[in-house]
Amino acid sequence: MKLRCFLFSGITLVLLFVFSCSSPKKDFATMLIYGGTIYTVDANQPMAEAVAIKNNKIVFVGSLKEAEPYKNDKTKLIDLKGKTMTPGLIEGHGHFMGLGYNELNLDLSNTKSYEDIVNAVGERVKTIKPGEWVIGRGWHQSKWDSLPSKMVKGFQTHHKLSAVSPENPVYLSHASGHAGFANAKAMEVAGLHGLAKEGIKSFKVEGGEVILDAFGRPTGIFNERAQSIIYKHIPDKTPESDIEAFELAIKACQKNGITSFHDAGIPKETIALYEKMRQDGKMNTRIYAMLTGWDEALLNEWYLKGPSIDSSHLLTIRSVKLNCDGALGSRGAWLLEPYSDRKDHFGHETLPMEFVEKTALNGLKNGFQVCSHAIGDRANREILDRYESAFKKLPEKALDHRFRIEHAQHLHPEDIPRFAQLKVIPAMQAIHMSSDRPWAIDRLGEKRIKEGAYMWQTLLKTGIPIVNGTDVPVEPINPIASFYASVSRKTLNGTPEGGYEPEQKMTREQALKSYTIDAAYGAFEEAIKGSISVGKLADFTIYNQDLMTVEENKILETKIEMTIFNGTIVYSRAE
Ligand SMILES: [Zn+2]
Numbered sequence: 292m293k294l295r296c297f298l299f300s301g302i303t304l305v306l307l308f309v310f311s312c313s314s315p316k317k318d319f320a321t322m323l324i325y326g327g328t329i330y331t332v333d334a335n336q337p338m339a340e341a342v343a344i345k346n347n348k349i350v351f352v353g354s355l356k357e358a359e360p361y362k363n364d365k366t367k368l369i370d371l372k373g374k375t376m377t378p379g380l381i382e383g384h385g386h387f388m389g390l391g392y393n394e395l396n397l398d399l400s401n402t403k404s405y406e407d408i409v410n411a412v413g414e415r416v417k418t419i420k421p422g423e424w425v426i427g428r429g430w431h432q433s434k435w436d437s438l439p440s441k442m443v444k445g446f447q448t449h450h451k452l453s454a455v456s457p458e459n460p461v462y463l464s465h466a467s468g469h470a471g472f473a474n475a476k477a478m479e480v481a482g483l484h485g486l487a488k489e490g491i492k493s494f495k496v497e498g499g500e501v502i503l504d505a506f507g508r509p510t511g512i513f514n515e516r517a518q519s520i521i522y523k524h525i526p527d528k529t530p531e532s533d534i535e536a537f538e539l540a541i542k543a544c545q546k547n548g549i550t551s552f553h554d555a556g557i558p559k560e561t562i563a564l565y566e567k568m569r570q571d572g573k574m575n576t577r578i579y580a581m582l583t584g585w586d587e588a589l590l591n592e593w594y595l596k597g598p599s600i601d602s603s604h605l606l607t608i609r610s611v612k613l614n615c616d617g618a619l620g621s622r623g624a625w626l627l628e629p630y631s632d633r634k635d636h637f638g639h640e641t642l643p644m645e646f647v648e649k650t651a652l653n654g655l656k657n658g659f660q661v662c663s664h665a666i667g668d669r670a671n672r673e674i675l676d677r678y679e680s681a682f683k684k685l686p687e688k689a690l691d692h693r694f695r696i697e698h699a700q701h702l703h704p705e706d707i708p709r710f711a712q713l714k715v716i717p718a719m720q721a722i723h724m725s726s727d728r729p730w731a732i733d734r735l736g737e738k739r740i741k742e743g744a745y746m747w748q749t750l751l752k753t754g755i756p757i758v759n760g761t762d763v764p765v766e767p768i769n770p771i772a773s774f775y776a777s778v779s780r781k782t783l784n785g786t787p788e789g790g791y792e793p794e795q796k797m798t799r800e801q802a803l804k805s806y807t808i809d810a811a812y813g814a815f816e817e818a819i820k821g822s823i824s825v826g827k828l829a830d831f832t833i834y835n836q837d838l839m840t841v842e843e844n845k846i847l848e849t850k851i852e853m854t855i856f857n858g859t860i861v862y863s864r865a866e
Pocket residue numbers: 384385386555762
């Protein structure tokens with residue numbers, strides 16, 4: 292017995308010796324980051340002087356002195372030079388391919404005149420083959436510094452646009468989405484060539500109008516549903532355009548400091564594309580994809596197959612997205628009481644509520660999270676009811692369900708505490724408040740706005756985390772704008788003074804968490820990302836200024852300086 296004891300401790304000693312000799316070498320860092328303000332979002336150590344990483348994992352977080360031993364001659368040193376770093380930001384609800392296609396199209400939202408549009412199209416035409424379409428969006432004549440001399444019914448006419456693009460059809464959507472502007476080539480493709488007839492003063496189609504000049508010729512403007520006359524000739528997406536859009540979406544994420552993306556509802560073809568991109572080494576943003584609930588066959592296929600949790604943490608599919616009502620703007624959001632500005636109207640559900648419960652049960656049985664889009668208080672209540680019923684039917688499967696409600700914009704006060712009680716996570720895009728609150732009050736009236744709209748702080752106080760985001764391409768992917776909206780509750784123009792319903796503001800800490808650790812929690816990923824902690828993935832976002840302390844009216848000036856993804860610098864503003 293004594294001998295065995297001796298032998299055992301002898302072996303232990305040898306092992307200890309071998310381990311202690313080899314361990315420092317093993318932990319040499321591939322990258323050491325220091326010299327700035329580092330917010331870790333780790334409660335055990337909220338700030339750090341230095342972070343050491345080895346390949347794609349964090350191996351040390353702490354003081355610069357203690358970080359020194361991790362350095363060798365191969366370690367890449369990143370001196371922040373006073374800049375600020377946080378964990379890599381997580382877009383908690385967006386549409387990745389929508390973002391990519393948006394990037395593929397000409398962005399005209401910053402054009403200040405008709406000439407600007409013509410110039411932008413002219414530049415694009417130089418890079419493409421004759422016959423290829425030029426698609427753009429975002430122009431708005433009321434934002435122009437001056438208007439062209441010739442206007443018809445408040446809009447410009449196509450001649451200058453047609454002159455710069457004689458061989459390529461062009462279609463440019465208005466910022467509102469309610470009109471579009473075509474050139475002669477596009478109108479020719481759509482069969483409108485010989486339309487001009489003297490004496491014809493108007494050309495109306497159901498729900499829309501093709502605007503004509505005094506000679507009965509189309510001016511290029513297509514209003515509302517008349518847009519489909521052109522739309523239907525725009526070629527469908529191709530496998531090549533999909534790849535191009537995917538790559539542009541990755542670039543847009545990297546440029547905006549986004550290292551992970553919750554993709555809110557993708558069809559079969561997109562899953563195949565993502566799998567290919569991952570195999571080809573092009574998945575340089577981590578995607579947490581939700582299966583689109585519109586395709587029940589797809590859901591059934593995945594229920595059988597089970598969730599796909601990627602060990603390289605690049606593409607994970609373990610959730611289902613349901614679309615349960617419309618939006619407030621179009622009065623499609625489903626309300627308990629009628630709209631304030633349309634007394635007989637409640638909005639409506641966009642799928643049968645039985646399907647929500649069926650999906651919730653299938654999700655619990657097969658290991659899938661359910662994420663349901665709900666804007667109005669009725670839709671939110673119905674979904675909470677269906678989730679609750681499913682949790683009661685399968686309690687042992689519902690211990691860590693992490694079911695979500697996407698948007699959760701307008702809640703009945705009685706339903707607010709139910710999120711925490713049922714552990715249902717609200718995924719709320721703060722930027723929507725900033726953009727929509729000025730007119731949402733017309734839809735809901737003051738009482739409902741004050742008691743139940745964009746209730747961030749009330750929800751957080753009940754103990755449930757909020758997942759933030761932008762719903763890109765509905766809003767630009769810019770996380771700084773959503774961060775600003777979260778903490779100021781103002782429009783991006785800085786109004787109103789003090790913010791809308793200021794008691795609902797998030798603190799900066801809460802807002803940062805909603806873009807990092809809390810968003811990770813909303814995807815079952817808080818153990819691998821969302822904070823700068825030893826063992827987690829080396830994803831970081833670096834800013835030109837300290838967004839946690841800078842004056843509120845300076846937050847929007849914050850720039851993404853650098854994005855580090857999986858231990859590699861993927862974006863640097865200087866380059
Ligand atoms: Zn969405």
